[in-house]
Structure formats: structure tokens, C-alpha cells
Amino acid sequence: MATKALFNMAVNWFIRQRIDQIQNFMNHPIETQQGVLFSQLFHADETEYGKKYGFKDISSYRDFQQQVPIVNYEEFEPYIEKARQGHKDVSWPGVIRQFAKSSGTTNAKSKYIPISDESLEDCHFKAGKDLISIYANNHPDNQLFLNKNLRLGGSSELYESFNTKFGDLSAILIENLPFWIEITTVPSKKTSLMSEWETKLKAIVSEVKNQDVGSLTGVPSWMMVLLQRILIETGKGNISEVFPNLEVFFHGGISFKPYKEQYRKIIGKDINYYEIYNASEGFFGIQDRSGSDEMLLMLDYGIFYEFIPMEQFDRNNLQAIPLEEVELGKNYAVVISTNGGLWRYLIGDTVKFTSLSPHRIQISGRTKHYINAFGEELMIDNVETALKKACDATEAHILDYTGAPVFMREGKSGAHEWLLEFAKHPTNFDEFSKIFDETLKSLNSDYEAKRYLNMTLNPPIIHTAKPQLFYQWMESRGKLGGQNKVPRLCNDRQYIEPLLELNKN
Template identity: 50%
Template sequence: GHYKASKDVLSLYYQYHPDSVLLTGKGLVIGGSHNINPMNAEAQYGDLSAVLLQNSPFWGHWLRTPDLSIALMDEWESKIEKLAESTIKENVTSISGVPTWTLVLFKRILEITGKQTMSEVWPSLELYMHGGVSFTPYKEQFQKLIGKEINYLEMYNASEGFFAAQDIPGSEGMLLFTDHGIFMEFMPVSEYGKKEPQTVSLQDVELGKNYALIISTNGGLWRYLVGDTIQFVSLKPYRIKVSGRLKHYINAFGEEVIVDNTDKAIAIASNITGAVVNDYTAAPVYFSESANGAHEWLIEFEKEPGSLEIFTKELDAALKSINSDYEAKRHKSIALGLPVVHAMKKGAFTEWLRSKGKLGGQHKVPRLSNDRTMIDEILKMNLSTFTTQ
């Protein structure tokens, strides 16, 4: 299914870019590691991207960089160095990978070459394929580091299946792949946690409603809950967007904030204040005897705003405009106070991932959490530089 969907993505791209030179160069794939299970010499496990790389057809290796031995490395700091050194002289026309690690690679390549932009290193670069996290907070950095206009294509490609991809450049939503060996059901998020949750079939879905995706596949999964939440943005044809994760939300006070809300709010606040955000996470601050609740944000800036206080107010205003439940809880600060925002040291989230043994690959910092476990762990590492109160 993943290979079929990959061919479909390529076909969709050429439909709108018939003069593309994509296949005259190589695709840089920033995939995961690949380990051998010591319990069974015949069983292998690792990030799906790495499994796919190792089992791709022979002709696929002609169109891809880096060498398989580098692509499947485990240790990510060494891997980034090897990736940079081995791909600088290649004619890279496309890149696919998680935005955070792609940015790390870009910056290292620019350090090595002394160039100002990636278009000077790879003049034929024309396409970046992304997925896994919202690209909204990263797009400005990509445009700056690449130094020219290129095409961006969003995909919904998970370990369990390749579900959708953007079929029209620049449009919202990804075309749902309905004939790739996956039977899909859609569970309204309000059903999550119930003893007998109800699902709807594709013909009964509604626009703009949050659903959890449930799949049965020819790979052996049966009514498997993927864990992502999606919204339909079109019904003819069926197009979706990923709105968040079932477990990644804040609803400590009835505000029902999801990742789609916070990604948009971060983008709005950044645009107004001139900030550039690398990564972020947020969690609730619970009621105390002396104060109401709030949301606490840890934000790693590539470019800090001139005033963190102004950024915080704009972030708050954006969330109010996006989420009416949040706005209601913020009214006169009766339930929720102004957010508490920490500007984190560069590399703060990388340090936390390293401490958890999750550095690299498809590992990402959860955007939102409904408890304080993770945020308190990060705060204890003393990686903030400035905090609003």
C-alpha cells in the first residue's frame, strides 16, 4: 500500500507540474533507523521509513540519496553529519522528512559549505514532501533557508498505512486514498473513551467534524485506532486534514484546545510579532488557592519576538478567535488566565528527546498534553531563557 501510494503521489505531482525535472536528480530521504531484533535473527524492526527504504525496488535506489548504510544509521547526531557530507555534491531535486530534522540538516550543510541558502547547494531542488506534524510553524524557516520558491506537498503517511496526500498544490486538504487495501471507519471524537463507541462510514461523514480514524488493513490490522484526529474539508472528492492526536489536547477546563488550534495561533502570533518558532509544547496550569488556571507554553524560537509579552498577548488573542470554548473560559479571566510562556534555549527539545532515548527518526515533541508530566520534566532541565508571568 505504501509503494502504491508513493507512485500515486508522484503521478499527482506531475499532473500539475508536467515540466518538472524531479526525476533527473535524486530524492533526499531523511528516514528513521533500522535495528535487528536480537530475539530473532529473521525479525527486523525499526521506523517504517527505514523498513520501506530497505525493501524498495532496485530502481528506487537509483533515484534516492543517501546510501542505504547512512539512511539506516541509528545514532542521529552522527547520521546528520554523514547525511550532510554525503549529499552536498548530489543533484537533489526533492526532499522528504520530518521538518525538525530537515532543518537541522539544512543548517549543518550551510555551515559546512559556507553557502547562504540551500538553493546555492542544490539549485535544482523543487519539492519538499512533509507530514507527521503541521508544516505551518516551519514554512517561513524553510523559505528563508532554501532561498527560492519551491513546491510543498503534504502527505498523511503513517506506519499503519499511507492514507492521503495533497492532490492540488496550495489547497487545503489531502485526497483520501480509498483503494489502497485499507478499510476506514470514522469515530466522532465525542465517542472516544465510551464502552461501545459508535463509528460512521465514509458516506456519512460531515465537513469540519473531528473524527478518530479506525482502520482494518490487508496487512493484518483489525479495527485499529490510529490515534490521529482528522477533519473532512471536502466530500466530493473526499479530502481531509489532520487536526491533532487523540491524546494531544488540552481540556482541563472545558476549553477543548486541539493541535490544529495551537498551530494556527502560533503562526498568527509569529506573523504579527516577526518571531520564528522552531518547536513548542503546552500543558495546563491547574487552579490553586491564589490563582485560576492557565495554559503554560514552552516555545523554542529560531528568531525571538521583540517582546515576549506582546507575543503572549497575540497568541492568546489568536486562540480566542479560533476556539470559542477557549474564549469563553478566558472571559474576564474567570476560569483561565493569560498564558504563561517560556522562551526556551535552542536545542531544548532535542535535549529532552535525547534524555528519553527518542532522538531522531519519527520522534517528535508532543504539541499538547492534558497533564503536566512532560512539561514539568522539561522545566526541571532549566532550559528556559525568559518567562512571562
């Protein structure tokens, strides 16, 4: 015990030294970001992308704006594919050996984000250390390193293709973690990298139920499933009876608001909750104050940020602004240039600034309609394609529709709830529902994972709307007219609830 306590003190002293550096970029955000930009341009000026867009000739942000285009994944994909095939110096110096696989693109089931050595060390791993540093600074009496951290990633299998590896970001991170993290973390690397979820879940429960866990790290929806399994396995009334020293949950990936009360009940005591904003493309934000609902924008991770005001968002004429021009309360689409070789890359998220000194943000949504209540990243393109396939197979025609999440309650899985107004009803409603669900699985690997064995998502709940329902609803809101559209997807239930109520009358 004395050795563990000494280790805890040493680690806490070491990581708190980072606080001074964080305070420096909080005090000098613009200078920090300018340094990041020109350092990245210098490193990549001899790459294929750097030569094409004249990185050597860029001497100001204005040059960067004018010479380098803003791109989405589809537009940047040829460079990624070339890098995946083992070519060097494509958009970042050297050969990129690892790619994080995730969903959310328009034309592909999965996208592959390059993870360079620099982005792994100077962004993702640095952020992990900062998370602990910030927490330790806010809670000097923490006992994190006296106990274990229970981590829960997604599908954690790595695959090889063209002499490069690809898989979930969690798999890449776990594969490359330093030893000192491994000895303080459960489950083991072997268990974490198991590919079949049900088998892995049983192994995790078996491995962690007798451990002294002090912190949790993961996506709220998946972690809830694991904690419920632990209670079933142990027969305990709440998680505090299993892990009496649990003090914090580091969470990200989806909104925590629908889960907060559920976590309070299942844990059985008040603990700390810290939100993180990370993605395959990079690690962007960390909640830096206890009890806050905003995150500090991390400015020295090798990521240069730009922002597109959403009221000016035009896919045919994208105009971004640098950090020094953002305003409070406005929604901005996020554009990043990274030390993984992404350049002026539109990640699809929108944020709003809650503070400009320092720069703190909240995630406000996506640049497209979406549902991401469980990490499924369901985009309107997926839904439109799936509905068309279901309609074609059952001779149906849809006039209007909307969809929303059904959040997890009392140990039950969540779902997506749909309200569809048909011009022509399906010849077989059950077949329509099945084809819709199966097509979404085929289009979106994250949705497919959440639907696996109904563990996170049950089959979709589909209601038939009475005639003229959406017209009546839009009329009641004063939203009739060509400029007003029915919200197709929403990440909460603000639209579907009044529609369902109106549908009863």
C-alpha cells in the same frame, strides 16, 4: 544527459497512468471502500482473529460493526506480540516478518505495528508511487528524475527478535526499496541505515552536498536541522545555492505551518510543498493539488476507514460510522482495518473533512492531549507520570499546569515550555526539571530521539505560575465549573501565550 532525460520521460509516462485509477476511487469512493473491506475479510477469515470474530459470517458492514470490536493498541497488543514471536495466521495470513516500532502508547514506551508483504507493497510503496504520480500530473514540466531525491528518515536501524525484524518504518522501507528508487535517491542505503544520529548527519552532509538534488522528503523539523548543517558545511547563503534545481519538498509527520516561513528563508526561492499523511499503521492521505492545505484520502491501499464523531467519543462505548456518513467540518477519530492485520484499530488521530466529493481531509489533532510539533508524540500520560516522579523526588505538589512547543527559529532548536502552578514548591527546582526531562525520555522513545544532543529539542523551559493564575485565566474565559478543564497540552501556543502574559501582571 540524454539518457537521464529519456529515463525521466519514461518514468513520468508510466506513473501518470495511475492517475486514472485514482480518479476512479475519487468518483466511486463507497464502492471502493466496500471492495476493500470484503477483500480483507476474505483474506483473513482463517486467521485466529478472523475465526474468533466470525469473519466468514460477515456479509454486510452492519455485521462487521456488530461482530468486530473497536480496539486501541493495548487491547490489540496480545495478537501483535504473538505475531512477533513468529506465529502464523494470527490476524493476517502467514507469518509477519517485519514490525514498525513507534511511540505514543499509554502503557508502553514503544508500540510494534505489523508490516505484511501486502501492506508494504500495496500501501506504503504504492503511496510513494502515487505521490510522484500526482506531482507529475500537476507539474508536467517537472524534472524530478533528472535530479536526486534527498530523503531523511528517523532512526534507521533494524533489530531481530523471535526471527522477526523491527525498527522505524523508514528503516523497513529503505531496506525493501526497489532498485529504481535507490538509483535516484540520496543518501545511500548504507548511510541512511546508520544508527547514531550525529555520525549519520555528518555522513549525509558529506554525501549530498555536491549532489544535484531536486526534491526533499522528510519531517520538517528534522529536515531543517539537516539543511542548516549543509549551509554551515558549504558556507552558502541559502539552499538554492547548494541545490539550484530543487523544486519540491514532500513533508509529513507534523504540522508544516510553523515552518513554512523558515523554509522560504533557508531555501531562498519559492518551491512546491506537498503534504503527506503517513504513519506506521498505513499511508492515508496525499495533498493532490498544488498550494492546497488539505489531502486526498487514499481509498484503495487496502485500508478500510471508519470514523467516530468526537462529540460522541466515549472510550467505554465507541460507535463508528462508515465513509458515506461523514459530514463536513466535524472532528472524527480515525478507525482502520488494514492489510497488515489491524482490525477496527483506533490510531489516535482526528481528522475533519474539507470535501466529500472527492473525500479530502485535514489532520485536526489527537484523541488525547498531545504535543507533536517535532514528531515527539508527547502524550498526557507521559507528562503526568513524569511530573509525579519529579514531584515525589523533590517533595513538590502541582495544582495546575499547561505545556506548549517553542518552535525552531533562526537555526535554533525548539523546546517545550511549561507553566506550573505549585501548591508546594520543589525543594530543588533544577533537580525537578532534570527528573521531569529524563523521565519523559524513558517513557517516550520519540521524545528521547528529539532531545538527543539538543539537536531538535532543547531541555524543557519551566515557569512557575503565580497563585490562582489558572483560576483567573479560566474565569476570564467564562470557563469556571466542573465541566471545564485547563488544557494540559497543546500543539500550538494559543493557551500558553495569554497565560504567560497574565503571569507577568
